[in-house]
Amino acid sequence: MAHHMISLLVNGQKEKLLVPSNLTLLHVLRDMLGLTGTKNGCEAGECGACTVLLDGEPVNSCMVLAPELDGREVITVEGLAKDGQLTPLQEAFAELSAVQCGYCTPGMLMSATALLRRKPHPTQQDVQEALVGNLCRCTGYQRIIDAVMVASRTGGAE
Amino acid sequence: MKISESGLIGQSVARTDIIDKVTGCAVFVDDIQFGPNLLHSRLVRSPHPHALIKKIDTSKALALDGVRAVVTGQELSARMGLYLIDRPIFAADRVRYYGEPVAGVVATTEEIAVQAARLVEIEYQPLPAIYDPVEAVQPEAPLLHPDLGEYSVANFIFPEPGTNISEHFKIRKGDIESAWEQCAVVAEDRFRLPSIEHVPLETHTSIALSETNGEVTLWASSQSPFAMRDMIAQGLGIPHNKLRVIAPMVGGGFGGKAGVTMEACAVVMAQAVPGHPVKLRLTREEEFVGTSVRQSLVSDIKVGCDKDGNLLAMELTYYFGGGAYNDYGVNIARAAGYSCTGPYDVPNVKADSLCVYTNYPVGSAMRGFGMPEIHWGLEQIMDQLAEKVDLDPAEFRRLNCVRTDDEIVSGMKMTPINLEACIDKVTEAIDWGKEEKPTAPNKKRGKGIAIMWKAPAMPPNPGSAAVVRFNEDATVNVEIGGQELGQGSFTVAAQIAADVLGVPYRKVTVSSPIDTKYSPYEWQTVASRLTWSMGNAVKAAAEDARKQILETVADHWDEDVDDLTIKDGLVISFKSEREQPLDKMVIYGLPNEDFEGWKGGPVVGRGHFMPTYVTNLDPETGQGTRAVVHYTVGAQAVDLEVDLDTGQIDVLKIASVYDVGRAINPDLIMTQIEGGAVHGMSSAYESLKFNENGEPINPSFVDYRIATIADIPGKIIGDFVETPIEDGPWGARGVGEHVMVQTAPAIANALYNAVGIRFSDLPLSADKIYLALDEKLAQER
Numbered sequence: 001m002a003h004h005m006i007s008l009l010v011n012g013q014k015e016k017l018l019v020p021s022n023l024t025l026l027h028v029l030r031d032m033l034g035l036t037g038t039k040n041g042c043e044a045g046e047c048g049a050c051t052v053l054l055d056g057e058p059v060n061s062c063m064v065l066a067p068e069l070d071g072r073e074v075i076t077v078e079g080l081a082k083d084g085q086l087t088p089l090q091e092a093f094a095e096l097s098a099v100q101c102g103y104c105t106p107g108m109l110m111s112a113t114a115l116l117r118r119k120p121h122p123t124q125q126d127v128q129e130a131l132v133g134n135l136c137r138c139t140g141y142q143r144i145i146d147a148v149m150v151a152s153r154t155g156g157a158e
Numbered sequence: 159m160k161i162s163e164s165g166l167i168g169q170s171v172a173r174t175d176i177i178d179k180v181t182g183c184a185v186f187v188d189d190i191q192f193g194p195n196l197l198h199s200r201l202v203r204s205p206h207p208h209a210l211i212k213k214i215d216t217s218k219a220l221a222l223d224g225v226r227a228v229v230t231g232q233e234l235s236a237r238m239g240l241y242l243i244d245r246p247i248f249a250a251d252r253v254r255y256y257g258e259p260v261a262g263v264v265a266t267t268e269e270i271a272v273q274a275a276r277l278v279e280i281e282y283q284p285l286p287a288i289y290d291p292v293e294a295v296q297p298e299a300p301l302l303h304p305d306l307g308e309y310s311v312a313n314f315i316f317p318e319p320g321t322n323i324s325e326h327f328k329i330r331k332g333d334i335e336s337a338w339e340q341c342a343v344v345a346e347d348r349f350r351l352p353s354i355e356h357v358p359l360e361t362h363t364s365i366a367l368s369e370t371n372g373e374v375t376l377w378a379s380s381q382s383p384f385a386m387r388d389m390i391a392q393g394l395g396i397p398h399n400k401l402r403v404i405a406p407m408v409g410g411g412f413g414g415k416a417g418v419t420m421e422a423c424a425v426v427m428a429q430a431v432p433g434h435p436v437k438l439r440l441t442r443e444e445e446f447v448g449t450s451v452r453q454s455l456v457s458d459i460k461v462g463c464d465k466d467g468n469l470l471a472m473e474l475t476y477y478f479g480g481g482a483y484n485d486y487g488v489n490i491a492r493a494a495g496y497s498c499t500g501p502y503d504v505p506n507v508k509a510d511s512l513c514v515y516t517n518y519p520v521g522s523a524m525r526g527f528g529m530p531e532i533h534w535g536l537e538q539i540m541d542q543l544a545e546k547v548d549l550d551p552a553e554f555r556r557l558n559c560v561r562t563d564d565e566i567v568s569g570m571k572m573t574p575i576n577l578e579a580c581i582d583k584v585t586e587a588i589d590w591g592k593e594e595k596p597t598a599p600n601k602k603r604g605k606g607i608a609i610m611w612k613a614p615a616m617p618p619n620p621g622s623a624a625v626v627r628f629n630e631d632a633t634v635n636v637e638i639g640g641q642e643l644g645q646g647s648f649t650v651a652a653q654i655a656a657d658v659l660g661v662p663y664r665k666v667t668v669s670s671p672i673d674t675k676y677s678p679y680e681w682q683t684v685a686s687r688l689t690w691s692m693g694n695a696v697k698a699a700a701e702d703a704r705k706q707i708l709e710t711v712a713d714h715w716d717e718d719v720d721d722l723t724i725k726d727g728l729v730i731s732f733k734s735e736r737e738q739p740l741d742k743m744v745i746y747g748l749p750n751e752d753f754e755g756w757k758g759g760p761v762v763g764r765g766h767f768m769p770t771y772v773t774n775l776d777p778e779t780g781q782g783t784r785a786v787v788h789y790t791v792g793a794q795a796v797d798l799e800v801d802l803d804t805g806q807i808d809v810l811k812i813a814s815v816y817d818v819g820r821a822i823n824p825d826l827i828m829t830q831i832e833g834g835a836v837h838g839m840s841s842a843y844e845s846l847k848f849n850e851n852g853e854p855i856n857p858s859f860v861d862y863r864i865a866t867i868a869d870i871p872g873k874i875i876g877d878f879v880e881t882p883i884e885d886g887p888w889g890a891r892g893v894g895e896h897v898m899v900q901t902a903p904a905i906a907n908a909l910y911n912a913v914g915i916r917f918s919d920l921p922l923s924a925d926k927i928y929l930a931l932d933e934k935l936a937q938e939r
Contacts, residue, residue: 036189037182042442046859077182101644102179103359103409140836
C-alpha cells in the first residue's frame with residue numbers, strides 16, 4: 001500500500017501525517033488522532049454518524065480518503081466548544097434534551113452547524129432537508145429540529 | 159405512599175450524560191484505545207440456512223502473514239443460553255441460519271482478518287430449510303434441533319422434543335366451548351408480522367482480553383453486563399470472578415444488546431491469543447445479517463362478544479418464528495401467552511403460544527418483548543368486532559378494557575392502572591369522532607386507536623443492587639449495574655439518590671462504566687424495569703446512607719433521629735435548629751466533646767430489590783396467583799392520510815398516553831413517548847427480507863429504511879396519567895418499551911378508517927397499499 005504525507009488543520013491544530021492510500025478520514029480522526037467523538041455507524045455514507053466539516057462543508061468522513069486531505073481544514077465535534085464554552089447549538093441540544101443514546105449526536109451537530117453557517121435562520125423544512133442524512137433511532141427527531149431552531153435564535157452555529 | 163424527601167421526584171432534571179454527549183466526550187466501547195497490542199478479528203459466517211458441517215480447513219488462512227489464530231466450533235462444544243441452553247458459540251456440527259458464525263480469524267489488522275476469513279475452507283452438506291413457523295410445526299418439517307430434549311431449560315419453559323417447538327405456553331380459562339354459543343358476534347382472522355432489526359446506530363462491538371493467568375476482561379456494548387458474564391462464564395467454564403465485563407455507554411440497544419450476541423466469539427478468539435486484546439466490531443451489514451431480530455409472528459385470533467359488545471370468548475394461536483436458536487426467545491412466547499388477550503377483560507380464553515425454530519436469524523428481545531407482535535393482530539381484530547357489533551372503536555375499548563383488581567387472563571388480580579383515562583386523553587387529543595378533510599383531493603384521511611398492556615417479562619426473581627458512597631466534600635457516587643442506553647436510567651438513579659439524601663442533584667454522579675468487577679449486581683437493562691427495580695434499590699441504598707448520617711449527628715447532638723432531616727447538604731434539627739454540613743463528616747465522622755474520641759465514619763449505603771411475590775403458573779392452564787410483578791398500560795390514537803396515487807401514508811398526528819404509576823422525571827417520559835412513536839411508526843414500514851436461501855437481501859440503510867428526520871409525524875401529542883403501584887419507588891413503573899407497542903395497529907386501524915381496507919400483514923408498504931387501493935377501485939367499478 002502506497003503512503004502519502006499530508007498536512008491538514010484539524011480543529012485549528014496543524015497535523016502532519018503519513019497515511020496509507022485507502023485510509024478514510026474517519027479512521028484518521030479516530031485511530032491516528034484519537035478524536036473518537038466522530039462515530040462510525042456504517043462506513044458506507046448512509047447514516048451520517050461520522051459527519052464532520054471539511055473546509056466548512058458537511059461530509060461523511062467514512063467516504064473521504066486521507067490523501068485528499070492535504071492542505072485542507074477539518075472540524076469535528078471536539079472542535080465546536082471553545083475553552084469549555086458550548087456553542088449555542090450544543091447548548092440548545094442540551095437544554096432541549098435532544099439526545100438519548102448520543103451516538104448520532106456528533107454527526108447531527110456537525111450537519112446542523114453547517115446549516116446554520118450557511119443559513120442562520122432556517123425553516124423547519126430546511127432543517128429536515130439538511131439533516132435527512134443523519135439517522136437517529138432513539139429521539140424521534142422532533143427535539144433535534146427544535147434545538148436547531150432555538151439555536152438559530154440564540155446565536156447560530158458559533 | 160411516602161412523599162418525596164426533597165421535592166426532586168417529579169422534576170424534569172437535566173440528563174446526567176448530556177454535556178458529554180453534545181461535546182463528543184461520551185465514551186462508547188469502540189472509542190476505548192488499546193494501543194499497538196490490539197489485534198483485530200472477523201467472523202466466518204455460514205452461506206447456508208441449514209447444513210451439516212463436514213470439514214473445516216484453516217491451513218490457508220493460518221498461512222497468511224499477520225494471522226495470529228483461527229478458531230472454530232470443532233474444538234469447542236460449549237453451548238449458551240438465557241432460558242434454554244441451545245446456542246453454540248461457533249457452530250460445531252451444523253449451521254441453522256445464513257450468517258451463523260462458524261469460525262473466527264484473529265489478525266494484526268482488520269484488512270488481514272477480512273482476507274483470512276475468505277481463506278477458511280468449509281465443506282457443508284446442505285439440509286432442507288424451513289422458514290415459516292406454521293409450516294415448521296408440521297410433523298413432516300425438517301427438525302432443527304434433534305437434541306432439544308437434552309438441552310438444559312428453565313423450569314417455566316416447556317419445549318416439545320422431537321418437534322421444532324421450543325416453548326409451548328397454554329391458557330385454558332373458563333369454558334370456551336359454551337362461551338361461543340353465547341356470543342352474538344364473532345370475528346376471526348390471521349395476522350402476520352415479519353422480522354425486523356433493532357438498528358442501533360452503534361453496531362455490536364466487543365474487545366476481549368485473556369490474560370496468561372486465565373482471567374478474561376470483555377469490553378462490550380451491552381444492555382446486560384451481568385447476564386452476559388453469567389452466560390459466557392457458564393458456557394466457557396470461567397469462574398465468575400475471573401470474567402470481568404466492562405460496559406461503557408451503549409449507542410442504542412432496543413433489546414438487541416441484551417443477553418449475548420457475538421461477545422462470546424470475541425472471548426473465544428481472545429483465549430487463542432493470550433495477552434492481546436482482540437476487537438470484534440460488526441459491520442453494518444453484519445448487524446443486519448448476524449445479530450438477533452424481532453421474532454416474526456403468525457397469529458390466529460377468534461374473538462366474540464354479546465349483543466352489547468361485552469367480550470365473552472377468545473381463542474388464539476401464536477406461532478412465533480423464533481429463528482435458529484431460541485435461548486432468549488422462548489420467554490417471548492411465554493410472555494405473549496400470559497398476556498395473550500391484550501388489555502381486555504375476557505372471561506373465557508383458550509390460547510396456545512408457540513416459539514418455533516426456523517432457519518432464520520436468532521429471534522430475540524426487541525422493545526416490547528412479544529407485545530408489539532401480538533397487539534398487531536389483537537388491536538385490529540377488536541376494531542373488526544366493534545364494527546360488527548356497531549360500536550365506536552374507542553367506546554368498545556372503554557367497555558372492555560382491563561381495570562384495577564380485575565381477574566386477568568392468567569388468573570392474577572390486575573395491579574393499579576387507569577387505562578380508560580389514557581383512552582380519554584388520546585381521543586380528546588386528536589378530536590376523535592370528528593371527520594376531517596384531507597389536505598388534497600387525491601388523499602383520504604382516517605383516524606384509528608389502539609391500546610396496550612405489557613408486564614416486565616423476566617424470570618420471577620431478577621434482582622437489582624445499589625451502593626451509595628459519599629466523598630469527602632459530600633458529593634456522592636451512586637453505583638449501579640443498570641445500563642444507560644439513552645433512556646435516562648443514570649439520571650433517574652441520581653435523582654432518586656439526591657432526593658433521599660437531601661443533597662443537590664448536581665452533587666450526585668453515577669459511577670460508570672458499568673464494570674462487573676466493581677458495580678453492584680443488576681440482572682439486565684431490559685423489560686422497562688430499571689426505574690422500578692433499580693430505582694427501588696437506589697432508594698434503599700440512599701435511605702441506608704441517610705440513616706447512618708442521621709444516627710451519627712443525632713448521637714453527636716444528643717437528639718432524636720426523628721427530629722432531624724437533611725436539606726441541601728445540611729443536617730438540620732427541627733427541634734434545636736442546629737445545622738451540620740455534610741462535608742467532612744460523611745467521611746471523617748464527628749468528634750466527641752473535647753475530642754475525646756470520634757463517632758461515625760465513611761458513609762456507604764447499600765440497597766437491593768428483588769420481587770419475591772411472582773408465582774408459578776399451571777403448565778396446562780397458565781393460571782396462577784401472580785404471573786408478573788405489574789402491568790403498564792397505554793393508548794395511542796392516530797390521524798393520518800393516504801395518498802391514493804402512491805399508497806404513501808402520511809401520519810399527521812400521534813397521540814400517545816401511558817399510565818406510568820408515578821412520573822419520576824416527566825421530561826424523560828416524554829422523550830420516550832416521542833422516540834417510541836417514531837420508532838413504532840417506522841416499524842410499521844420495516845421488514846427484513848430474505849431470498850430462498852434464507853439470506854437477508856436488504857442488509858443496509860439504503861435497502862432497509864428506518865424513519866429519517868423527513869418522515870416524522872406532523873405532531874406527537876404525549877401525556878401520561880399516574881396511578882401508583884405498590885412495589886415501585888413512589889409508585890413508579892416503566893414506560894420505555896410500551897411507547898411503540900401499539901403504533902402499527904393504530905396506523906392500520908386509521909388506514910382502514912380512511913380507505914376501508916384491512917391490512918392483516920405488516921409491513922404497510924406504499925406499494926402494497928397502492929395495489930390494494932387499485933384492486934378495491936377495480937371491484938367497485
